[in-house]
Each structure stands twice: as structure tokens, then as C-alpha cells.
Amino acid sequence: MSLVTTRAVVLQTYRYSETSKILRLMTWELGPCSTLARGALRPRSRFGGLLEPFVEGEATFYMKEGRDLHTLSNFELVRDRRGLDQSIELFTIASVLCELVMRLAPEHRDATLYQTLTRGLDGLHGLGGRAAEGPVTGGLEYVWGVVDALGFRPELERCVVCRRRVGKERVRFDFPAGGLRCASCGAGGPRLDAAEIDALRALVSGVPAAAPGPYGNQGRWLAEFIRYHLAEGAKLNSLPFLSRLT
Ligand SMILES: [Zn+2]
Known part of the structure; x- marks a missing residue:
């Protein structure tokens, strides 16, 4: 497992559970990637409602070799295109x-x-x-x-x-x-x-x-x-x- 940080655009999001979301990202470093944002739907999530389509940020996630879904650990806003x-x-x-x-x-x-x-x-x-x-x-x-x-x-x-x-x-x-x-x-x-x-x-x-x-x-x-x-x-x-x- 390796930690990756890359610029990324949120392409689409899906609800995964009561509190989590799956994000389809286009990343600068790796092309398209899917990540799981645990707790993103909690009212006081550290992602702060930012994980919406068209938004761009520096995404950090744990990448598991051979897996399609990686775990998002951080997302720093770069361009907010909500609206x-x-x-x-x-x-x-x-x-x-x-x-x-x-x-x-x-x-x-x-x-x-x-x-x-x-x-x-x-x-x-x-x-x-x-x-x-x-x-x-x-x-x-x-x-x-x-x-x-x-x-x-x-x-x-x-x-x-x-x-x-x-x-x-x-x-x-x-x-x-x-x-x-x-x-x-x-x-x-x-x-x-x-x-x-x-x-x-x-x-x-x-x-x-x-x-x-x-x-x-x-x-x-x-x-x-x-x-x-x-x-x-x-x-x-x-x-x-x-x-x-x-
Ligand atoms: Zn002709």
C-alpha cells in the first residue's frame, strides 16, 4: 500500500453507505481513479461538503495494488466550481x-x-x-x-x-x-x-x-x-x- 498525493477533479460521486461516498476522480498523476471517502456524508466531515462534481483539489489516498477502489485520506481544495x-x-x-x-x-x-x-x-x-x-x-x-x-x-x-x-x-x-x-x-x-x-x-x-x-x-x-x-x-x-x- 502506498500513499499518493495528486491534483484531481471530482467527476462523479455515489453514495456508498449512510456516511460514505465513492468518488470517481480524474487525477493528474494516474488518470482515472476511484476512491472511498469514509465519513464524507457526516455533518461535520473533515471533507466539509467539498467532494462534489467539478471540484478540483489535491487528493491524498492510500493506493492498494491490484484494487480498483482506494481510500481517500485528504482533499485540499484548489478550484471550487460548485454552482x-x-x-x-x-x-x-x-x-x-x-x-x-x-x-x-x-x-x-x-x-x-x-x-x-x-x-x-x-x-x-x-x-x-x-x-x-x-x-x-x-x-x-x-x-x-x-x-x-x-x-x-x-x-x-x-x-x-x-x-x-x-x-x-x-x-x-x-x-x-x-x-x-x-x-x-x-x-x-x-x-x-x-x-x-x-x-x-x-x-x-x-x-x-x-x-x-x-x-x-x-x-x-x-x-x-x-x-x-x-x-x-x-x-x-x-x-x-x-x-x-x-
Ligand atoms: Zn464527396
Whole structure:
């Protein structure tokens, strides 16, 4: 048994008993890890109610070789991102980020994925801070960032069938083929107009983009792409909510 201290983001929590919680963490040092936080649900727990999704801290746990569940001994707060649940849109997007990482992160250190996750959660938290100024939109670029960091970037410049450069006329998003399909290559997926193509390209390259309407079809298309390429066979609970962003 060894004692490990590492920066970690809480991805999800489950009640384990009357007083304890299981945490799914994305750690800087080891990739995804599960830990048991004994007593975390007691009113005067030393974890002080901090162990909630999206929160980041320095986690210390006892690691048992060959075991999947380690025992958390300490959690020092680094970034408190609680409050994202004030916006259903931002909460949905943050949940997709965490669920993608939880299900698909490699079982070892992945600095790019860790940084992409935390940049996304920080960005969403920043958008949440502006909620008082009007309806919150945006944040899909952070999910595309995590999709990219996991190794799945859609092809948006050349047709996925004939490899010719695609224009903006009668272009379709062919989800199974993984990108845009030109007019000559026939039907397959929803048709995008020029503004939607521009918005999609912006989001995939990490730039916030306003589609027609706050989210337009972009949430649905992102969910479809994830379903075909990342979550085949795996049910991501947050994905239907992403499809319904408007
Ligand atoms: Zn083509």
C-alpha cells in the first residue's frame, strides 16, 4: 500500500453507505481513479461538503495494488466550481465533459486530457458567473476539445467520401463516416447551411460560436458524433440532455 498525493477533479460521486461516498476522480498523476471517502456524508466531515462534481483539489489516498477502489485520506481544495448547477445548460455540458473522461480516459497519466477537462470546467464556470446578465449560451467548444483530446476529431475540411475540399453548398454531416460529406457524394446525415458549417468549424477548433438560436442544432450534432464514435454501446447518461439543448 502506498500513499499518493495528486491534483484531481471530482467527476462523479455515489453514495456508498449512510456516511460514505465513492468518488470517481480524474487525477493528474494516474488518470482515472476511484476512491472511498469514509465519513464524507457526516455533518461535520473533515471533507466539509467539498467532494462534489467539478471540484478540483489535491487528493491524498492510500493506493492498494491490484484494487480498483482506494481510500481517500485528504482533499485540499484548489478550484471550487460548485454552482454550475445554477444553469441547466452549463450543468449538462459540464456533466458530458466529466462523463466522457470517466468512461473513455486511458488508465494512465494523460496531461493533455486533464488540462482540456479543467480548461473546459473553468470556462463553463466563467460563463456561469455571467448568468445574471442574461440567458447563458455557449460551452460546446469545451466538449469538442475533450473529444479531440480523446483522439476523435471530425473531418470538416474534406469530404469523408471523395476527399475533395467541401464548400458550403448542400453539405451534410455524416456521423458514421465522421465528418462532412459533399453534395456530389449523396445523402447521409442532416444538411448544414453555411452559418452552421462556420459555427461547427469554430466550435471544433475551440472557438465559441453562436449558431442560429443559442445552440441551434449544434448540441444534437455533437451528441450524435459522440454516440457514433466515442460511446458506441456505452450509455452516457448526460448525452440525451446535450441533444436537447436549444
Ligand atoms: Zn464527396
